[in-house]
Amino acid sequence: MIKVGINGYGTIGKRVAEAVTLQDDMEIVGVVKTKPTYELRGALDAGFPVFASTKSKVDFFEEMGVKVSGVTEDLVEIADVIIDCTPGKLGVNNMDMYRKAGTKAIWQGGEKHAPIGVSFNALTNYSSSINADFVRVVSCNTTGLGRTLYPLRQKYGIDNVQAVMVRRSGDPKDSDRGPLNSIEPVLSVPSHHGPDVQTIMHGINIQTMAVKVPTTIMHVHCIIAELDSEPNVDEILGMWESTPRVNLVEGFLNKDGDKIRNLPGTAEIMELARDALYTRGDLNQIAVWKDGVHAFGKKLYYYQAIHQESDVIPENIDAIRAMFNLESDNMASILKTNKALGID
Amino acid sequence: MIKVGINGYGTIGKRVAEAVTLQDDMEIVGVVKTKPTYELRGALDAGFPVFASTKSKVDFFEEMGVKVSGVTEDLVEIADVIIDCTPGKLGVNNMDMYRKAGTKAIWQGGEKHAPIGVSFNALTNYSSSINADFVRVVSCNTTGLGRTLYPLRQKYGIDNVQAVMVRRSGDPKDSDRGPLNSIEPVLSVPSHHGPDVQTIMHGINIQTMAVKVPTTIMHVHCIIAELDSEPNVDEILGMWESTPRVNLVEGFLNKDGDKIRNLPGTAEIMELARDALYTRGDLNQIAVWKDGVHAFGKKLYYYQAIHQESDVIPENIDAIRAMFNLESDNMASILKTNKALGID
């Protein structure tokens, strides 16, 4: 049993913790949190040992009635691997601490690729992380692009990809985020999403633009992929149907020429995840609208929706497996994780 | 085992169906839906027999690959009780159909009290529905008002209540609803919420105002209750602590004079429900902010948040019990339901 510690028990951290407990080859040995807020609820319910981020914080936890098992360094000591889910761009500051303790570590996509050196997506480049000490699981958006672009590249070859990411502004719980009633473009082009895909799909030619909009659930990608040969939409739908962690959905049903709203937007897709009784109403899969896939010549157009809170969760599990070489084959790990999480 | 049929498998219908399956004294014998949209997912996963609303709809279901077990009348025939979750103000049109079949029925709060004659809240007036044939479970808002006002009335007596309901605009899945960037008052005063409370708390003096705002999760009630004697806030918090289906939350934590955001708004409260791993991320309980309860003289001020999709679900279960006299005591039914649903 691999001993897993979570450093940063927020949106991603708590989900990885829950996912770990569902696997038979790893377990949670503790979680680090900076403040004893309501988000500890899940940890307390699950009986995870709670660690304060620093000594100075221990008091506050105890005032709130939370038993503290130590501080970050203590957890690093006992864990085989730390999942670092501290806020973006700060996580790499912990690298020395992990290295000194001889503890492996996984960071999330908010960190840059360079200092970590290995970026991970289970489908596209699992093997690059086998036996690695430090791995970065790429962001929700990069993960989503990887999952649908990979089979396209395998089958047709990709000349170039142009994508526009329509980004939600904050997670549902981040109620202090804006913008309200505004659309904000990411003015640097390519936005960071494009180059980041190259860390998991070597040499892919991709440019991305992005805008931020006032919603809290799911990003939407508008993708234009110019392939090396002419795509066939039905064939592609079939390919994606059998790609793990890709979920084809229909925006509208057709009945006698009428279009009936089915899953026209991200709100309904989130409801579908709740209807499926997925934990927390999460959708680990990338949703691709079947009726939004179109081909003109070598260009393929499609829309996909990304559940920013959860699509990387199974990737973290697979990354752990790769780093300890629990499975040498990516599909073996993916299917094992999916089965444990009840997804496909 | 009471045979329960669901007429209208939407926001409320699907939740009642799932809640019924968790009880040991009732079971689902079928659900009626008007269109074979994605919302059938839960029914298909659960193996509920699916009925089309009318014969003319059967085709559409079959085209979508959904096996149809009959139409509404067929389900009414085999059920002991129908939970009518058809859209507000249309449901009573079905009363004759239920009466002819000798089938009991429960309607939701979108219907008016008068044609049904009995309105229900498990805490405030369970006994009025014992052995009744037709019962109306009051709306999410009325349910919420009943749960917190009832113990206040028991303990202090209530002179009058003034409440302002800040209403979400649509359920999360109702993505075609507005208003966007607007606040809309309900100009008729009292709004329908006030008089409706009188159907479950006889003779209470309550006026309500309401505004609609652009969110999809939870209503917030701002309540001013003038009591017959001076309230004690700590005593009241204790009372609510032991009231079933009331959940005290803290908006802010205090640490050395700083206020730290904990559960300041409805977004965080919904996240708490997800963290508790409640089904669908629902919160069947009414959330009352502890740090928002204040007394001045005989007036008590407090805020509560209502999860409009789910607070009435356990009430529907209790109503079934009352109508078949499965439990003669309200607390017995409430506790049995709560235990089955994993709430308190």
Add this chain to the structure above:
Amino acid sequence: MIKVGINGYGTIGKRVAEAVTLQDDMEIVGVVKTKPTYELRGALDAGFPVFASTKSKVDFFEEMGVKVSGVTEDLVEIADVIIDCTPGKLGVNNMDMYRKAGTKAIWQGGEKHAPIGVSFNALTNYSSSINADFVRVVSCNTTGLGRTLYPLRQKYGIDNVQAVMVRRSGDPKDSDRGPLNSIEPVLSVPSHHGPDVQTIMHGINIQTMAVKVPTTIMHVHCIIAELDSEPNVDEILGMWESTPRVNLVEGFLNKDGDKIRNLPGTAEIMELARDALYTRGDLNQIAVWKDGVHAFGKKLYYYQAIHQESDVIPENIDAIRAMFNLESDNMASILKTNKALGID
């Protein structure tokens, strides 16, 4: 001609500046801004001298091609009165600077009453500011409450007021504000709005609750005023009709029993202000929904909408007049200001 300087050229500052230029007894001698952002546009178009907040900022203005006429102290020296529109709670730090220069000053409602000592509303307590050196124009919300409560108190007497303020989250331009998809109550009761009304209506008994919602335009007040004698709605509407800076609107039109949407929410009221071709689409008046005014016994219920960016603008003008005793009578000043601004 009174020489007016604006310290803080943002939402309020720029509007006061424009309003000053429309009066015949005062003029703008300069505006202070901290950064040379787009919001200088109006100042440059109008030819207002621009002052940098501090010496260290002068460079930045000049790099952006903006001619700088000096820094804050220079403007304070040449102005007869400074309108301090610096961010809330920081403005009083400037009091010493104004005092040393012998320059009068007006602060906005974000400041506390105590250090300034005189709070101002033209309708309710104009005379208290005559010849004063330092005056605070109360907030948009307090201004709105004052305008509609004052005539009620004059006519009927007020026993107590309970009000719930449904607040927009940020101004339209403040696109980095939340909350998104959340309702946040102000958990301290009374919220600061209630006590603040007492600074302009001595001895009034008022409690307020408040919630923050995700819109950018207008606050809505839900008001329950318990009067000393039974109110007559028609009489009150007549009274408000003749109250300056109060604007009666109809939410719905009635045609053969149908209710037709007219001005049901704040979005439509803002559109009305644009249709009236008011500068910037502002609404200096308080909008009260005629069809939302109701009386039960001594209790009067009504809704009003507050344009948070602009209702205090004419108040600032009137405050200047009072401080220099340009008009000794409040109605004379109000009507002069209104005429100049094209409102009533």
Add this chain to the structure above:
Amino acid sequence: MIKVGINGYGTIGKRVAEAVTLQDDMEIVGVVKTKPTYELRGALDAGFPVFASTKSKVDFFEEMGVKVSGVTEDLVEIADVIIDCTPGKLGVNNMDMYRKAGTKAIWQGGEKHAPIGVSFNALTNYSSSINADFVRVVSCNTTGLGRTLYPLRQKYGIDNVQAVMVRRSGDPKDSDRGPLNSIEPVLSVPSHHGPDVQTIMHGINIQTMAVKVPTTIMHVHCIIAELDSEPNVDEILGMWESTPRVNLVEGFLNKDGDKIRNLPGTAEIMELARDALYTRGDLNQIAVWKDGVHAFGKKLYYYQAIHQESDVIPENIDAIRAMFNLESDNMASILKTNKALGID
């Protein structure tokens, strides 16, 4: 003086009416409205004769105290040209009425090109409408694409354009529109925007995708234009600087390496239009973010924002001039209109 009638006094109709009154070669002879709602305010203030849409509506206007000058047919009779601003796809039903009366007509972009036969943009194809009887002014989005793509095509040639339109959901006054907290893709590709550009820029190769997001102000276009030769960004900025009705804006200011928010999103751009004291706070120009324009090889990437309520207003004025051959040269008309409207 060309006699102009407005059929449909809503978002576009009222703005065209106001713009007409500012020209010296045309005048308003009446406006048609279907209901006497608040939106008549501008017409009454301006003294425009009001016509009811049909005889059956006359009563309602008179009950509301609005003098009616006749019905639609009466206005068509006296006008030289009707600006048809009735809701999309219904306007062409009026074509016979206009033809019988020998009255010219302009429709808006909600109508299809085919039945009208001539689509109009002042910059790209003014001459095609000279002396035409029936003309369609293209939609806000097509207008925006035309304005920035036209000079690119003139200078570099365009191989193909890929654009993603991030659309606001409803106009500010349309407060009953959704979606709330959702992103909805337009699943048919190309969305109608692409082919529509071909009606004003013959033969251009353009595909478009679109998503709807919960804001009320401005669309944002993410544009990828593959040119026939390598573009130079500075040259292009210079070109757009001198293109009428295009407005370059800066998202961020740079000061010593810090990026300072200036006009990062649509909310701030709308504030800029208010600061410029444009009527109603409208922005007739297309806003292009200077710091969002980037070139890689032959591909040019840029973002632009479209004020959906107003960018077509000057186009309607120019279209009238073309149809009556008041100006034979497009730039002459454009500059005359711009001067009258106070824009550039």
